Amino acid sequence: GAGVSQSPSNKVTEKGKDVELRCDPISGHTALYWYRQSLGQGLEFLIYFQGNSAPDKSGLPSDRFSAERTGGSVSTLTIQRTQQEDSAVYLCASSLGQGRDEQFFGPGTRLTVL
Amino acid sequence: DQQVKQNSPSLSVQEGRISILNCDYTNSMFDYFLWYKKYPAEGPTFLISISSIKDKNEDGRFTVFLNKSAKHLSLHIVPSQPGDSAVYFCAASASTGGFKTIFGAGTRLFVKA
Numbered sequence: 001g002a003g004v005s006q007s008p009s010n011k012v013t014e015k016g017k018d019v020e021l022r023c024d025p026i027s028g029h030t031a032l033y034w035y036r037q038s039l040g041q042g043l044e045f046l047i048y049f050q051g052n053s054a055p056d057k058s059g060l061p062s063d064r065f066s067a068e069r070t071g072g073s074v075s076t077l078t079i080q081r082t083q084q085e086d087s088a089v090y091l092c093a094s095s096l097g098q099g100r101d102e103q104f105f106g107p108g109t110r111l112t113v114l
Numbered sequence: 115d116q117q118v119k120q121n122s123p124s125l126s127v128q129e130g131r132i133s134i135l136n137c138d139y140t141n142s143m144f145d146y147f148l149w150y151k152k153y154p155a156e157g158p159t160f161l162i163s164i165s166s167i168k169d170k171n172e173d174g175r176f177t178v179f180l181n182k183s184a185k186h187l188s189l190h191i192v193p194s195q196p197g198d199s200a201v202y203f204c205a206a207s208a209s210t211g212g213f214k215t216i217f218g219a220g221t222r223l224f225v226k227a
Contacts, residue, residue, distance in 0.1 A: 004157070035217070042120070042219035043158070043203060056214055091157055100146055100165075103215065105157025 004106035021077045025094030038088040082113045120218035133191040137204030144206040152201045194225045
């Protein structure tokens with residue numbers, strides 16, 4: 001069955017360039033989350049979309065990070081002027097959005113900033 | 115400020131024995147707790163959850179215990195199997211916090227055959 005998909009699976013970029021990471025959630029899931037996992041670290045919450053509500057952006061580490069969710073489905077995480085410390089695996093998850101439901105994760109995008 | 119802490123980065127257990135993974139939290143507003151399992155190069159997958167109105171939830175070989183007064187929860191796996199070898203993440207959310215989920219740093223479990 002169709003799970004959460006993310007693209008690209010790997011991205012290598014040079015410091016200072018912008019990158020866009022894409023997430024396709026499970027159809028019908030109203031909640032969408034972005035996390036990142038740096039080497040040896042846990043999952044760091046970045047941003048959370050729930051239906052048409054204003055997103056919870058409290059986890060975004062700087063104003064270089066932004067995310068959009070178009071039409072309540074696909075989401076794009078954009079990192080401007082990438083820095084080496086942005087290197088991490090970026091994970092997207094979706095859920096039915098009923099508060100207590102489990103999150104289904106995509107395989108992640110491994111970002112390497114040289 | 116780490117609100118969800120998994121103080122053991124790794125744990126090694128013999129096949130057939132019990133694995134106990136621990137998690138501590140600091141935010142008393144957390145009222146729902148989850149465990150996720152992650153294999154290399156894959157996203158985490160949901161394992162088991164518990165609401166703060168309970169102190170135990172069991173699903174097959176997996177049992178989660180919650181001690182609210184100590185702000186502590188644990189995941190018991192018995193009997194442990196080599197296929198259980200993975201990173202286990204503890205997570206917590208608060209109904210008053212818009213259900214944003216906070217994850218711990220994870221514990222890598224090795225189950226030796």
